[in-house]
Amino acid sequence: MLQDTERAERYLELTGLDPDSLRNGLDDVAVLASSLDFLANYEPDLIRAAEALAVTPEELISTRRNLT
Template identity: 55%
Template sequence: MALQALGWVLSDGPRAERFLGLTGLSPDELRAGLGDPAILGAVLELLANHEADLVNAAFALDISPEAIIAARKELS
């Protein structure tokens, strides 16, 4: 789910830039850390902290916002 959420985050330039800016990750670090639970958790954390993105991502990914929140808790 976190990888799907990452794909959704990165599908929009300004949203992707916000994610990289908030996490301090470079694109290379992000690519290298795709299997890192901390990085995947950061994706879900971004969504959890911005309700509009949470709702839009959940709709786009056909999952509930609650499922994203639960996955974030599992990764932290």
């Protein structure tokens, strides 16, 4: 998600996180869920993220559901 500067800036702006708090929150379910929610809300981002991770968009959505 952070490989694309525009997308990264949008995510950080919407969540109020900064790069350090994002890095430090990678083991925090709330941070992970917010990342997946962000991607799920804009299909082009979801598709690009899934491609970068070599998974399907459905797998990302399923992962989000399993976090709660």
